[in-house]
Amino acid sequence: MDVLTPGLENYLEAILRVGLEKEVVRVKDIEKLLNVKAPSIVESVKSLAERDLVEYERYGYIKLTEKGTRIAREIYRRHKMLAGFFNRIIGVDLETATQDACAIEHYLSKKTLDHLLKFVEFVESHPEREPMWLSSFHYYVKYGELPDYCRKRREEVKKGKINNGKEKNC
Amino acid sequence: MDVLTPGLENYLEAILRVGLEKEVVRVKDIEKLLNVKAPSIVESVKSLAERDLVEYERYGYIKLTEKGTRIAREIYRRHKMLAGFFNRIIGVDLETATQDACAIEHYLSKKTLDHLLKFVEFVESHPEREPMWLSSFHYYVKYGELPDYCRKRREEVKKGKINNGKEKNC
DNA sequence: AAACTTTGTTAGGTAATCCTAATAATAAAC
DNA sequence: GTTTATTATTAGGATTACCTAACAAAGTTT
Numbered sequence: 276m277d278v279l280t281p282g283l284e285n286y287l288e289a290i291l292r293v294g295l296e297k298e299v300v301r302v303k304d305i306e307k308l309l310n311v312k313a314p315s316i317v318e319s320v321k322s323l324a325e326r327d328l329v330e331y332e333r334y335g336y337i338k339l340t341e342k343g344t345r346i347a348r349e350i351y352r353r354h355k356m357l358a359g360f361f362n363r364i365i366g367v368d369l370e371t372a373t374q375d376a377c378a379i380e381h382y383l384s385k386k387t388l389d390h391l392l393k394f395v396e397f398v399e400s401h402p403e404r405e406p407m408w409l410s411s412f413h414y415y416v417k418y419g420e421l422p423d424y425c426r427k428r429r430e431e432v433k434k435g436k437i438n439n440g441k442e443k444n445c
Numbered sequence: 446m447d448v449l450t451p452g453l454e455n456y457l458e459a460i461l462r463v464g465l466e467k468e469v470v471r472v473k474d475i476e477k478l479l480n481v482k483a484p485s486i487v488e489s490v491k492s493l494a495e496r497d498l499v500e501y502e503r504y505g506y507i508k509l510t511e512k513g514t515r516i517a518r519e520i521y522r523r524h525k526m527l528a529g530f531f532n533r534i535i536g537v538d539l540e541t542a543t544q545d546a547c548a549i550e551h552y553l554s555k556k557t558l559d560h561l562l563k564f565v566e567f568v569e570s571h572p573e574r575e576p577m578w579l580s581s582f583h584y585y586v587k588y589g590e591l592p593d594y595c596r597k598r599r600e601e602v603k604k605g606k607i608n609n610g611k612e613k614n615c
Numbered sequence: 616a617a618a619c620t621t622t623g624t625t626a627g628g629t630a631a632t633c634c635t636a637a638t639a640a641t642a643a644a645c
Numbered sequence: 646g647t648t649t650a651t652t653a654t655t656a657g658g659a660t661t662a663c664c665t666a667a668c669a670a671a672g673t674t675t
Contacts, residue, residue, distance in 0.1 A: 471622080471623090472622075472623060472624095473621085473622065473623085476622095483622080483623060483624080484623090484624075484625080484626095486623095487623070487624060487625090503623080503624075504622080504623060504624085
């Protein structure tokens with residue numbers, strides 16, 4: 276089950292991410308990516324090596340094993356999903372979204388992660404254009420009020436002119 | 446600033462929550478609520494007392510100070526918002542939603558929390574009935590496919606019969 | 616009020632993550 | 646091929662947040 280602590284998950288993910296950009300992964304790369312000092316990294320990489328998730332020899336490169344790669348990809352998928360959710364749906368800037376995804380990605384239950392993933396898929400199932408309600412939400416966040424076409428519609432609903440009950444938030 | 450560690454935030458919140466249900470708050474109440482052994486609680490309550498967030502004397506009751514109450518309420522608001530988001534919007538059962546809210550509530554940035562709150566408000570701004578797209582999403586999560594009326598509509602869009610570009614996910 | 620039960624405290628310990636300072640290995644430059 | 650610079654490791658410590666076991670106080674029963 277969940278043998279991996281949040282910290283170790285984070286290192287595993289970082290190793291994968293560095294590996295996507297560079298030929299080889301070294302301690303200093305992780306140092307930069309995670310803003311963590313070298314000794315912490317060495318310690319954690321050793322721990323990952325004990326679990327057969329990475330191969331590592333003193334002063335050498337850090338390489339994910341097959342098992343490590345599999346798990347790291349899983350974690351990274353989670354990360355991207357969460358960051359995308361915060362950024363594209365909730366409307367937070369990418370940097371904050373990424374940071375917050377990092378902060379919570381190791382703590383959510385499988386079930387919630389699954390539902391969130393489905394939510395993102397659902398919302399973005401037609402990626403050519405975002406759903407109307409979502410645009411409306413982004414407008415709401417930005418300007419603090421529902422956009423014009425919504426207000427108008429609401430007035431009408433209020434006056435009883437429209438009430439098909441099929442639309443919410445506009 | 447964020448002087449409060451995640452753990453302490455959690456105890457503060459727990460004290461508030463117990464206080465909402467019972468006249469007085471004691472160590473054993475927190476013990477039950479958080480599933481944590483007494484010594485951990487005593488330790489943390491002492492720490493909260495040092496910060497003037499609670500009043501506490503050995504073998505006595507635990508009482509939030511004014512400042513403590515203010516902060517605890519803030520934290521609890523966050524908690525409820527997140528649990529509600531997971532439960533009512535993302536569609537996770539209440540127990541899981543609550544658990545996951547607990548797990549992440551101390552780690553999210555102010556910005557993201559703010560956007561999430563707005564999102565919940567936005568979605569539930571007409572609480573009499575949930576938005577159509579949300580019902581559609583819940584159906585999607587449950588049955589793995591878009592509900593009938595959506596599929597039908599999609600077919601029509603595909604055939605070029607409809608394409609007003611104003612609707613997504615149905 | 617003595618005995619028992621419940622509750623709270625202290626002391627001491629563990630695990631996960633981080634750190635600094637000192638040391639060692641490797642790589643680069645002269 | 647020494648010297649220098651970069652990079653990695655070890656040793657030792659701090660913090661947070663838990664725990665168990667032993668003890669102490671408060672509350673309850675008879």
